[in-house]
Amino acid sequence: MHIRVPFLRSRFLGLALLLAAGTATAAGAIPADAAAPRPIKLVVNGNEIAAGSAAPYLDASGSVYVPVRMVSQLLKSYVDWDGVRKLVSVYAPNHTVKLTLGAKTALHNDKSFALNAPARMKNNTVYVPVRFVAQSLGAEVKWQSAQRTVTIDDGDPYAAGYAITTTPSMFWLDKKTGDLYQSDPSNSPAVLTGKLDFKLQEYLSLSVDKLGAGGYMITASDIYGEPHINVQYTTAYIKNKKLVDQSAVHYWQRMTPNVTRLGSQPVLTDGRTVRILNTDGTVDHAYDLAKLGGLDEAYGVEGIGAGYLLIRPNRTGLLTLVDPGTGKKKELYELLGPEDREYAKLNDVPYHGDTFTVSGERDGVIDLDYVGVKDGKHRTLTVTVKDWL
Numbered sequence: 001m002h003i004r005v006p007f008l009r010s011r012f013l014g015l016a017l018l019l020a021a022g023t024a025t026a027a028g029a030i031p032a033d034a035a036a037p038r039p040i041k042l043v044v045n046g047n048e049i050a051a052g053s054a055a056p057y058l059d060a061s062g063s064v065y066v067p068v069r070m071v072s073q074l075l076k077s078y079v080d081w082d083g084v085r086k087l088v089s090v091y092a093p094n095h096t097v098k099l100t101l102g103a104k105t106a107l108h109n110d111k112s113f114a115l116n117a118p119a120r121m122k123n124n125t126v127y128v129p130v131r132f133v134a135q136s137l138g139a140e141v142k143w144q145s146a147q148r149t150v151t152i153d154d155g156d157p158y159a160a161g162y163a164i165t166t167t168p169s170m171f172w173l174d175k176k177t178g179d180l181y182q183s184d185p186s187n188s189p190a191v192l193t194g195k196l197d198f199k200l201q202e203y204l205s206l207s208v209d210k211l212g213a214g215g216y217m218i219t220a221s222d223i224y225g226e227p228h229i230n231v232q233y234t235t236a237y238i239k240n241k242k243l244v245d246q247s248a249v250h251y252w253q254r255m256t257p258n259v260t261r262l263g264s265q266p267v268l269t270d271g272r273t274v275r276i277l278n279t280d281g282t283v284d285h286a287y288d289l290a291k292l293g294g295l296d297e298a299y300g301v302e303g304i305g306a307g308y309l310l311i312r313p314n315r316t317g318l319l320t321l322v323d324p325g326t327g328k329k330k331e332l333y334e335l336l337g338p339e340d341r342e343y344a345k346l347n348d349v350p351y352h353g354d355t356f357t358v359s360g361e362r363d364g365v366i367d368l369d370y371v372g373v374k375d376g377k378h379r380t381l382t383v384t385v386k387d388w389l
Contacts, residue, residue, distance in 0.1 A: 040064060041149040044074055045156050054125050056150070063117035064143070064150055065127040074152065075137045076160040078170045080187035081126060088119055088126055090133060093158065093172050093181040093190045097136045099128055108136040161206035162186065163216060171208055171238075173220055175200045180218065182241055194243025196220060198234045209260055212279060214240040217260040231255045237266040237277060244281035249298060251314045253351035258301045271298030274309065287324045294329075303358045303366065308385050310358060310366070317353020318344060319368070323389040330388040332356060332368065335381060343373040356381070 077092035086101040098107040099119040117129040139154035169184035201224035236246040249271035289299035303310030322329040333344035344354035360367040
């Protein structure tokens, strides 16, 4: 059985802050203030950003510098540092930027550009001229001298995610077109893998799960509505930098993500059917969830293993252990005490059904965490599959 692991963050990149205004020859230098130096204010897509300890600075030529890692955090790009060649590379969809420490030229998509200000090392941190880098990545940059403020606006066009592996792989989803890009490994130019059948609603995030050699499961989670109790999961299987298959499902109130793998096999569900794929994308098994669960609802798939599924009807919300081969099933709330059983049957806040979350599996033994109704304590129910199926 495989339990979906929440998306983790990497030390290599984040999602919110590159800045300011280094200079390319065509843009001209940023004028230096005659007044006493004040901290440079950074405004990114309308939000003022706290710079932290590695603050931007204005050099004598009038160029604003920022740490290169801020590039990845602001414009959702991947930054690679080659210490031997003193080379900084920045990768994003349709853009590859390369700067060498001290050099007065830089490359954008293999085309050379002259710089007024080169990349530099300061306090063991690589700083880059941000106007050139930001504009090369498609952002607009403005410098307000009197306010000592740099504003950057790129429209925030992508959701980004990555797999944490020995050689990380980064993905970008174009919020408008659904185009899905991949850098694999991350320090290589981004390529188009395919298009998700996706339409942005509101709050989008992207998670990535590595699946064997050249394989990835990508899930776009879009939470929307008021008070944000709707979620659309669009999940895709990527193999060797090509989108092989995908599915989408909508849930209301309960937002537990579906499992997306069984060992090294991709798993996709649209809420009505769950499909277990072979690594080449062909279907190994497909199961009718409404038929197995007995209700005409969209189902979540919260666990999967040899000879069983853990499925949950979205609106009635009772986690069910089922043998997809025989159809035998067990609603697991029935294994709780009287008060917790009553709660699972009658509760409707924040959602209908039990509070089980799958926390582990070992050789057909499943651990389910839940909160006791009477005392609010966290408990674990251990279920042996063969006892009920």
